[in-house]
Amino acid sequence: MSPREFQFVFGGFVTAWLILVIYAVSLGLRERRLRKELDRVRQMVEKR
Amino acid sequence: MREKITYVLAIAGIALVTWNLYKIFFVLPPEANVAAYQIVYFHVPAAITAFTGFFVALIASGLYLATGDLKFDAFAAGITEVAVAFASVNLATGMIWARYAWGIWWAWDARLTSMLTCWLMYAGYLILRRAVDEPTQRAKLSAFLSIFGCVNVAFVYKSIEWFRTQHPAPVLSVRQGGGMGPGMEAPIYWNYLAMLCIATVLVIVRMRQEGVSREIDSLRRMAHAY
């Protein structure tokens, strides 16, 4: 496999999975934020 | 139970992808051992996954309208978001393929244009969801948009065959004029299966989040009701 071929295959695969990984990470971050907020709101309700 | 299914699917998806990578690099005949083919093995399944997602989103939206159950709305929202992610994968790998094969990153070819159009349409769907606060109204508006969107995907997609095109003919032999040799397209199907597993995992996670944010909303309303 020539370097040019490798460059494109590598680039293609990395981009493909990078997009999905970034999406998964953003999902994880959102999950954490939501959990935090849920706890906060729960405490707020209990305090009342 | 749901947790277990999620883990099983995630492991199955990753295992399938690894196995496919092994096959693509070491088992397939040498003529498939070029970037043009190897990128397509991910480029095409990503597109099919995205369109599967848009179609399932249409069904979920229809089910929401029929039943009024917000669970279907969460399903439609999750699957559309994941499908947009896969459409982005398709566009990005397509651009790299175009750079390899045509020497340019983007051509205003019909198929590229139509995929970009679909991507924009569903990105609009996701933006719309953020602009509406009230859950029932959000669900109704986005279900309406999803129905319109899916019908328009058919339109956009059909115009490919009529517009000037430089994109290679569809590579799958299911349709006429397949471009790949016999036995060479198997990885496309296997990768499709792998991507479906991964997409399902993502959708499950996304749906759970939708449920959590609804819970937050109702708790907040309770807090303010006192």
Add this chain to the structure above:
Amino acid sequence: MAKAERGGAGFSLQGGLQPTPQPMPALNPQLPAEPHSPSFFRQALTIAAKDLRSELRTKEALNASLAFSVVIFLLFSFAFDPGNLDIDINEFSGGLLWLAFAFAGALSLNRSFARELQNDCLDALVASPAPPGALFLGKALANFALILAVEIISLGVFAVMYNVHIQPQLGWLIVVMLMTTWAITVIGTAFSALTVNLRMRELMLPILTYPFLIPPLMAAILLTTDLLGGKPISADNMIWVRVLVAFDVIFSLLAVVFIDIVLVG
């Protein structure tokens, strides 16, 4: 008494609230009582007439979109050199025209449902006996007339300013304009209803509308370019006429059937 009430409700400073005139059998005892409400299309026409009347009173959207399309034409003249004889303006006149029409059309479409928000007129319209489909169709017809009027005037301006000959294929040109304008109107009016209660209404409408309009706009641009270049509609570009017809029919039906999700929700 009933007459006075009707007169009172029909009058409004904004010209917005004009409830659908219902047959009032009690008003005139000589006439036989009419048990049926007016037909679907009568109701749609009533709404369209009301919208056109209130628009023609102020001419807000009409003036704005006309001015806007002339501004777009002016800006186009900087994108290329219209005086350069090597450039064949006919090759991209279709694109220029439909871009201007689509952008100018969005201005009227934005106002279509938003103008009913004052004094809760939209709620009154939805609560009126007219079915949502008829309400939608009436609004769409009014928008169609307004956008078409703007288009016809700006087409004349364009032809004069850019020295384009519209006469050779005028008949087909009008047909293409009618069909594409209806496509813009159906999608635009449906999305105008969809976005009317949103915070970012003015932003959401174009974001949603333009990607949706790509099939009809693509067809219109190709056809208009052919027609302005003097090429008649023949076997090779007939397919785009079919695209337009199919788009119009399918989305008109979808919108009339499903619009109640958006309006009554």
